Amino acid sequence: MRYSNCFIPTLRDVPADAEVISHQLLLRAGYIRRVTSGVYDYLPLALRVLRKIEAVIREEMNRAGAQELLMPMVQPGELWEKSERMEKYGPELLRFTDRHSHESCLGPTHEEVICDLVARELRSYKQLPMNLYQIQSKFRDEIRPRFGLMRGREFIMKDAYSFHADADCLAAEYDKMFATYQRIFTRFGLKFRPVEADTGSIGGSDSHEFHVLADSGEDLIAHCADCDYAANVEKAISVRPCISATPAALSVVETPGVSSVEDVAGFLSVDIGQLVKTLIYRIQGGAQDGAIVAACVAGDDQLQEIKLAHVAGADSVEMATDDDIASIGGVTGFVGPQQLSVRVLVDNRLHGATGLIAGANRRDAHVAGLDFGRDVPEAEFVDLRETRAGDRCSRCGGEMQLSRGIEVGQVFALGKRYTEPMEVLFQDRQGKRSVATMGCYGIGVSRLMAAIVEQCNDEAGISWPLALAPFQVGLISMGRSDAVRQTSEAIYRQFLEAGIDVLWDERNERPGVKFKDFELIGLPFQVVVGDRGLKEGAVEIGWRQQSRSSVPVADVVRVALSELEQARSSEAVN
Ligand code: ATP
Ligand code: MG
Secondary structure, three states: OOOHHHOOOOOOOOOOOOOOHHHHHHHHOEEEEEEEEEEEEEEEEHHHHHHHHHHHHHHHHHHOOEOOOOOOOOEEEEHHHOOOOOOOOOOHHOOOEEOOEEEEOOOOHHHHHHHHHHHHHOOHHHHHEEEEEEEEEEEOOOOOOEEHHHHHHHEEEEEOOOOOOOOHHHHHHHHHHHHHHHHHHHHOOOOEEEEEEHHHHOOOOOOOOEEEEEOOOOOEEEEEOOOOOEEOOOOOOOEEEEOOOOOOOOOEEEEEEEEEEEHHHHHOOOHHEEEEEEEEEEEEEEOOOOEEEEEEEEEOOOOOOHHHHHHOOOEEEEEOOHHHHHHOOOOOOOOOOOOOOOEEEEEEOOOOOOOOOEEOOOEEEEEEEEEEEHHOOEEEOOOOEEEOOOOOOOOOOOOEEEEEEEEEEEEEEEEEOOOOOOEEEEEOOOEEEEOOOOOOEEEEEEHHHHHHHHOOOOOEOOOOOOOOOOOOOOEEEEOOHHHHHHHHHHHHHHHHHOOEEEEEOOOOOHHHHHHHHHHHHHHOOOEEEEEEHHOOEEEEEEEEEOOOEEEEHHHHHHHHHHHHHHHHOOOOOO
């Protein structure tokens, strides 16, 4: 492409509302523009990169035996009623009514539509297994769209769905998809980590997320320094001994106006880990919808709400109000686990601990010497705490570490969560009607583009891996002489003939402007044609952000091609 024919609206300044580097660079380098909250235009440069990302994903999915199809974005509400997700999915599901008063929604994911399709076509076990995928726009009315493409409302996803006659076959496909995802993210040259994951609103049993490691990541992942255990903190289990004091009789201590764990620990001169935090929640969804529960963790731990929701059989939990707390016998600021009229769930770390300090359910008072076994016999011990750096690994005893990650993919062994209500049936080997079992596998394609920029950038701009760059070569003409123009054009044509993506900057701009733009948009290889070099019959070539060398005009395309070829074979991407 000739630069003057390209739509690359670069910006000099960092846009004020862009917090993370990928959002800033994709805006500044003219890749994306915001249409409305969480909804973006992908400009020509972005589309080139997206197409290259998609090509790698397609190649690997096809290699794994999956078949591509395309489903609609608009989905009928009845299907969501049938899967019992119409209410469950909540406000992220954008619903609307058409002119015939049919309730519809914009697809945030496609389990319902694919099950409906497969249920209508599947007859016999002979048609199984089958893995179908698409690359398509999804819509989720996210409460807080942010970080540009990272958390959009409309975004591009690769979603695959597999159907099987039995659990063993699903397990084999799950492993194959896991390996396929590892290949895909390795080919993108990313530092990433697969982790055990919560299954969220999708449901099912086994699940892993794939995280690109980046400080800007919204997720926290816990991993062992010594073994390969790694999990999202929503799910990670780890061990830390409890700070137990000498067993003592239960006593009441006056703590006038002192209620936070930090303040109480300071006031009583004890370690914060000796305190118990008693948190009161209201359950949302599930059989106990609307019920109140009490949850206790050690004073130096944080409660992981997703774990609590699971233990309580809920879709989610929300902090109870002061009135809720009073209604179960608690006093806000001084809540403790004793004599509450609700289920008391206590984190395993507090099991067997003695000499604890907790709220007394009386204004301005705490109890000391608490022992759950003795004083709160109805307490149920469960895993509720969030893993902290320095905890011990529950598998090997090694040290747990925390990293931030960007979730770019997730695989789920769904089992019969959808196939049962959606009646995906087939005739098995014995001639019996059976329910198929299912897996699903997503990759956030547009989020992936942002995640790659998070890992591949420097002070000058984006540094795309060669295989993903919108153009591999940037050809810069310096000056406006006939010699420069003619030589540039000849080189440009040779690159095109060799099948190389080349962007030729023939604009009437100062060299400084051209170099800045090329560094910003992140083209890996530069060829610079100027009068000074041409006097010696040479042009300059070199990698982005590295020094250039002088090459005779006649050799330039050959030398550049061989450098690109060498880099391609050494880069993870090919
Ligand atoms: P998150 O926890 O980040 O909200 P999710 O677990 O709900 O994501 P999945 O249902 O697993 O998302 O969707 C598959 C993939 O789609 C995710 O791994 C992620 O890469 C991508 N994705 C999900 N939500 C968004 C979004 N709002 N914007 C961009 N990509 C997204
Ligand atoms: Mg997910």
